[in-house]
Amino acid sequence: xxxxxxxxxxxxxxxxxxxxxxxxxxxxxxxxxxNGMHVRHNVYCLNPAGRxxxxxxxxxxxxxxxxxxxxxxxxxxxxxxxxxxxLAGMITNQCKHGSRFFLSWHRIFLYYFEKIVRAAAGDxxxxxxxxxxxxxxxxxxxxxxxxxxxxxxxxxxxxxHAAINAGTPLFPxxxxxxxxxxxxxxxxxxxxxLEGTPHGAVHVAVGGWMGSVPTAAQDPIFWLHHCNIDRLxxxxxxxxxxxxxxxxxxxxxxxxxxxxxxxxxxxxxxxDVLNDARQLRYRYAPDAxxxxxxxxxxxxxxxxxxxxVPEPRMIALADSLSRRAELAQPLELAQGPGAVxxxxxxxxxxxxxxxxxxxxxxxxxxDPKGGKRLAVSLEDVRVEGEAAxxxxxxxxxxxxxxxxxTVYTSPHYLGNLDFFGEGALTRRYNLAPVYVRLxxxxxxxxxxxxxxxxxxxxxxxxxxxxxxxxRTQAVVGRIALRxx
Ligand code: C2O
Numbered sequence: 001x002x003x004x005x006x007x008x009x010x011x012x013x014x015x016x017x018x019x020x021x022x023x024x025x026x027x028x029x030x031x032x033x034x035n036g037m038h039v040r041h042n043v044y045c046l047n048p049a050g051r052x053x054x055x056x057x058x059x060x061x062x063x064x065x066x067x068x069x070x071x072x073x074x075x076x077x078x079x080x081x082x083x084x085x086x087l088a089g090m091i092t093n094q095c096k097h098g099s100r101f102f103l104s105w106h107r108i109f110l111y112y113f114e115k116i117v118r119a120a121a122g123d124x125x126x127x128x129x130x131x132x133x134x135x136x137x138x139x140x141x142x143x144x145x146x147x148x149x150x151x152x153x154x155x156x157x158x159x160x161h162a163a164i165n166a167g168t169p170l171f172p173x174x175x176x177x178x179x180x181x182x183x184x185x186x187x188x189x190x191x192x193x194l195e196g197t198p199h200g201a202v203h204v205a206v207g208g209w210m211g212s213v214p215t216a217a218q219d220p221i222f223w224l225h226h227c228n229i230d231r232l233x234x235x236x237x238x239x240x241x242x243x244x245x246x247x248x249x250x251x252x253x254x255x256x257x258x259x260x261x262x263x264x265x266x267x268x269x270x271x272d273v274l275n276d277a278r279q280l281r282y283r284y285a286p287d288a289x290x291x292x293x294x295x296x297x298x299x300x301x302x303x304x305x306x307x308x309v310p311e312p313r314m315i316a317l318a319d320s321l322s323r324r325a326e327l328a329q330p331l332e333l334a335q336g337p338g339a340v341x342x343x344x345x346x347x348x349x350x351x352x353x354x355x356x357x358x359x360x361x362x363x364x365x366x367d368p369k370g371g372k373r374l375a376v377s378l379e380d381v382r383v384e385g386e387a388a389x390x391x392x393x394x395x396x397x398x399x400x401x402x403x404x405x406t407v408y409t410s411p412h413y414l415g416n417l418d419f420f421g422e423g424a425l426t427r428r429y430n431l432a433p434v435y436v437r438l439x440x441x442x443x444x445x446x447x448x449x450x451x452x453x454x455x456x457x458x459x460x461x462x463x464x465x466x467x468x469x470x471r472t473q474a475v476v477g478r479i480a481l482r483x484x
Contacts, residue, residue: 042132045289055121060154071259082214130227135172159208168459173408200420205458333357336479371483380477381425
């Protein structure tokens with residue numbers, strides 16, 4: 001065990017967590033493999049010197065040695081997601097981003113990739129680990145992926161941000177799934193918000209290959225990151241309260257192509273992957289490294305990810321919104337002042353509310369026909385140069401702002417602006433919970449919605465001013481507030 005390994009090992013055991021992997025877990029995993037069920041563990045709970053990590057390392061090495069024309073090679077698998085040099089006749093550049101197929105497509109992608117890894121490693125019991133970061137718990141790059149920091153380690157990638165490879169914890173809001181998990185509607189906000197944070201935010205925070213779509217899947221941490229996103233889909237469903245997968249035919253029946261472990265082209269649809277344990281024979285161990293396996297997801301799993309325990313009134317509102325119909329025509333309440341330039345200092349955008357807009361907002365809360373969504377939409381977001389920071393967005397920050405107002409647990413927090421994607425980006429946020437909270441706190445302003453963009457480092461201790469210098473990071477072309 002290297003020094004880093006030992007430290008993480010001791011940290012895990014000292015905090016009452018039990019490290020699995022190595023020899024202790026082998027009989028149970030063997031049994032699981034026999035009935036065809038595989039358990040994906042939190043990577044922080046695995047022994048870095050244990051069987052799972054060894055198998056993954058072996059598979060990466062074996063797959064990298066295969067020719068890119070081999071569908072089971074590392075290059076071909078990464079190219080299914082994205083590539084700058086597509087090979088003719090191969091499945092390439094398929095990643096579904098900014099799309100309602102985001103979760104289902106990536107679930108199928110992981111499923112076949114895991115089969116390929118299992119075969120390449122010669123380990124039929126292998127299951128992909130997930131990167132179980134949480135805002136209040138561990139959130140550094142897992143030690144096996146950065147130590148040893150040399151080409152001899154197949155999980156190490158030199159091009160990541162230096163602080164990431166040094167093991168510096170991610171900035172807490174980068175990994176906060178709370179805003180996404182609190183949503184009740186799959187298409188309305190859960191999927192798009194989760195795709196932004198933690199998904200896109202973690203991509204860009206890791207940097208290097210992970211930071212851009214056409215190269216992301218080349219980094220071995222990509223697959224563990226996506227297992228966690230896949231797991232959060234399960235956590236969301238288990239939260240109940242009306243949370244449900246889409247039921248429309250296009251979502252259920254659109255088929256996507258991949259390669260299986262023999263290199264054959266295979267395809268699955270959304271309807272095939274609704275229940276990972278029943279249909280795909282894998283499930284997720286709980287994110288706390290307790291002994292034994294969870295029977296399923298409990299409310300605690302959701303609670304762990306949502307530090308802001310929702311107030312009963314918020315739940316009632318979310319519940320009523322989930323049953324309302326969308327407006328036939330979205331109602332534009334307000335528009336931003338034009339382009340907003342984001343640099344190292346906090347930037348403000350004011351959206352003035354007309355008397356009509358105020359009335360519409362009032363009735364949005366009470367009127368069952370008042371629309372389903374209150375959305376802040378950032379459009380035509382152009383990133384300049386390399387992403388050195390991301391932004392937290394706050395609503396109606398009090399003048400002179402205390403530090404407790406500008407943290408992701410504050411009632412003013414709307415969400416993050418991440419820069420994962422190509423070309424002009426669009427991001428949507430749910431203003432309804434913030435609106436209700438601020439009204440209750442009597443800090444909601446009726447004349448203007450004031451958004452403040454606060455530059456944040458990807459990892460703890462980073463200084464946005466130093467990371468960015470005086471330059472511009474991004475320009476938000478248009479901001480709109482709509483009832484939909
Ligand atoms: Cu298709 Cu996380 O990227």
